[in-house]
Amino acid sequence: MSDLKVELPDASMRTLSEGSTAFDLAKAIGKRLAKDALAARVNDQLTDLFTPLHDGDHVAIVTPASDDGREVLRHSSAHVLAQAVTRLWPGAHYAIGPAIRDGFYYDFELPGGQHFSDDDLVRVDAEMRAIVAEDQPFTRSEYSIGDGLVLFKNQPFKIEIIEAVARGAGEEDLAETGGGDTISTYSNTDAFIDLCRGPHVPSTSHLGHFQLTRVAGAYWRGDESQPQLQRIYGTAWESKEALVAHLVQLEEAEKRDHRRLGHELDLFSFPSELGPGLAVFHPKGGIIRRVLEEYSRQRHEASGYEFVYSPHISKAELFETSGHLAWFAESMYPPMVLDEGQHYYLKPMNCPFHVLIFKARQRSYRELPLRMFEFGSVYRFEKSGVVQGLTRVRGMTMDDAHIFCTREQMTEELASLLTFVLDLLRDFGLSEFYLELSTRPSFKASGTDEEWAEAEAILAAVAEAAELELVLDVGGGAFYGPKISVQARDAIGRTHQMSTIQLDFQQPKNFDATYVAPDNSRQRPIMIHRALFGSVERFMAILIEHYAGNLPTWLSPEQVRVLGVRDDHDDYAFEVAALLRLEGVRVNVEVASEPLGARIRKAKLEKIPYVVVVGDEDVANATLGVNARGSNDPERGVSVSAFRERLLEEIRAHASPEAPTWA
């Protein structure tokens, strides 16, 4: 019997006897590894531990505390979830159950149209733990398509997947089955078998650090027109500690939720009298908004934009011409019908208005590129289940610009636009970006194939030239053109869609907009749509979460609070405040009617960047005490002028001396 040699990740070689499996390799390396081993990566393919190895294979043993390991154990946990549910609800149909970020889910259809309730999670959890305790092996088998159809005859979703694979359909289904002309399955006991490519952990006893998190409805194959299934989500980790750490992290993320902070810091609210997705900004939120809008205006002005204004409503005719009523009507509020039968609509976008401004007189090529900017409030009738805080609202203000240019200008214009966008986002402290290129929607698109192909090619070239990570979003474009969206990663690693840049050949055509070219011919301009913050509301939400409410000083509603130690220091406190206010600093005094500690605590909870304390020594020496946000070490005896200079410099530079990552 001949031996076989395999190479390990550290490039060392191991010799094994013929027919050895990855598990044999793990045993040969060490007892501890054999006990921890969940799966193997053989020649870069993730596979079961009991896969036979071949001479020359590159093999890595997958252990729990790794990306591969967590993926495997999450996937296996999903199977245990399905087994538990089929035990508790005999006759339940199970659909798909993949590993996802931090956990797993499984979709079911319960007999008699039953639904899971929150209480069911407790029962399912207990059943899963029983299965783990039974230490059931995961056994892999392969069947022909025909045998598979018989085997899963009572599982309509599995049948559908097998049939799709037999037809050679989507990759998604191959992931479930293993692909080719056979299907692979895993069975835990005689009673439970699931269609799956694997790999899985050797047995259920390798699992257990999981927690079921929630129930949800989810459409079969993610398609609204398909039946809605019952989904259970769970999180699973390699150890108790990792699970707890994850749950703690979730709590931390909750603390920086902009809805919570918006309420705690008195920034904005959603009065139920107004309806879902309609926010009011309180004075403090209003300051943040005003400051960031003002800064944006300055930057736009410096970059050659002109400011325009347009009304919130218009006759239907405008949106008929633009194509919105044909393509976007379901996102628009129903019309107001006037006596004469005239329909008026709230605007869902600003672009048609800007086209009219372009058309207000004859335009020359000499005027192009013509860049129009407006903080334009728009209204979209979002489905009731989708509104969420400030990130998804029904009334929002877009920092919207439309650039009219010639075909020759558009590539350069797009490139410089992207640079401008990224620069401005960086000024707000966001630094990690990637781009998404959204292409023609499969239905709901106006224009010819050629126009779309050209527009997509140009955007793709611009996106690639930006040398940022680029993700393709097939079919995600607007009805009038493809788009590049800038996605930003915040301080705790979540990504948010920020700016969008869209190329539009359609609306200039729909409105018959033209300019006079050098040869005196009439030419059609190209229109670039672009929102930089996305919406002001969403941008504020992202900033609040990015900074966990600790906004940089230049954006903070209240930058300094001055506290006298006793009430006979109040006069001096007001003097200091007046001096700073003269420089445009947002500063308040809280008089000494409560103990100093209580007033400091209050200011800290309000996340004010600087708490300034003044007492006897300060009155005598024209100094103050500086208690900076995030510092546990207050400074004493700082001269008033030194503090003023330092503060003004920080505000001017837009930089915050603190890391943005504080909780």
Add this chain to the structure above:
RNA sequence: GCCUGGGUAGCUCAGUCGGUAGAGCAACGCAUUCGUAAUGCGUAGGUCAAGGGUUCGAAUCCCUUCCCAGGCUCCA
């Protein structure tokens, strides 16, 4: 829009089996005068989301509507 939860004082929450609505914080008043994250005492505050039903009696049980959260779908 669909699935699952939820809505009690400004906020966070308790409220047993259907039997007179509760706490802490905040607010307000008085006292306290204090050097870096909670001074004390007191006062006020509620159509229990809204409407309907069952009942001698509903925060509590049932129905409808509104709003919120987490998903699905969609999206700035």
